Amino acid sequence: xxxxxxxxxxxxxxxxxxxxxxxxxxxxxxxxxxxxxxxxxxxxxxxxxxxxxxxxxxxxxxxxxxxxxxxxxxxxxxxxxxxxxxxxxxxxxxxxxxxxxxxxxxxxxxxxxxxxxxxxxxxxxxxxxxxxxxxxxxxxxxxxxxxxxxxxxxxxxxxxxxxxxxxxxxxxxxxxxxxxxxxxxxxxxxxxxxxxxxxxxxxxxxxxxxxxxxxxx
Numbered sequence: 001x002x003x004x005x006x007x008x009x010x011x012x013x014x015x016x017x018x019x020x021x022x023x024x025x026x027x028x029x030x031x032x033x034x035x036x037x038x039x040x041x042x043x044x045x046x047x048x049x050x051x052x053x054x055x056x057x058x059x060x061x062x063x064x065x066x067x068x069x070x071x072x073x074x075x076x077x078x079x080x081x082x083x084x085x086x087x088x089x090x091x092x093x094x095x096x097x098x099x100x101x102x103x104x105x106x107x108x109x110x111x112x113x114x115x116x117x118x119x120x121x122x123x124x125x126x127x128x129x130x131x132x133x134x135x136x137x138x139x140x141x142x143x144x145x146x147x148x149x150x151x152x153x154x155x156x157x158x159x160x161x162x163x164x165x166x167x168x169x170x171x172x173x174x175x176x177x178x179x180x181x182x183x184x185x186x187x188x189x190x191x192x193x194x195x196x197x198x199x200x201x202x203x204x205x206x207x208x209x210x211x212x213x214x215x216x217x
Contacts, residue, residue: 004053032213068096164187
């Protein structure tokens with residue numbers, strides 16, 4: 001069985017959502033956020049101290065977008081992936097990694113320098129700069145969604161999981177006001193999916209079972 005180490009609404013939510021979309025059995029290991037400080041023994045399992053960590057037999061993966069690609073290609077039977085001979089294959093890969101590398105990265109710096117660092121180490125100017133950076137990088141997403149429901153192939157894919165999580169994070173850390181209505185509408189469609197709701201429910205049950213309080217306040 002696949003094992004997923006996860007923190008509430010962290011990048012690992014992408015993997016949890018993908019598992020639910022594909023209906024795969026998994027063992028969910030909930031951790032407090034950030035685990036490298038609040039669950040030091042986790043470093044023995046993952047020296048990075050980060051989530052996600054997905055274990056599937058001998059396979060160990062720590063990159064959320066790569067995990068989505070892995071699950072889609074290995075277990076999806078075409079459900080979440082786009083085939084290499086499809087005209088949208090390159091766009092699928094690009095959006096899959098755009099969600100993490102372009103959209104999530106600046107948000108993590110906003111979060112760090114506005115909320116996670118001790119008050120004497122917070123950098124409001126850096127947080128504001130990266131907020132603007134993130135907002136500008138949603139322009140391509142806004143343009144892509146102007147005439148379509150999902151990003152590629154005329155259907156929901158792992159690319160939507162990757163990008164959709166980035167929009168979810170924006171809402172969680174107070175950047176939703178910077179999002180265009182087209183992007184907000186896109187996330188409303190994604191968050192209405194039953195697999196998305198199941199993923200939220202699974203993390204809630206896991207947190208309760210582990211006695212973990214929300215880091216979101």
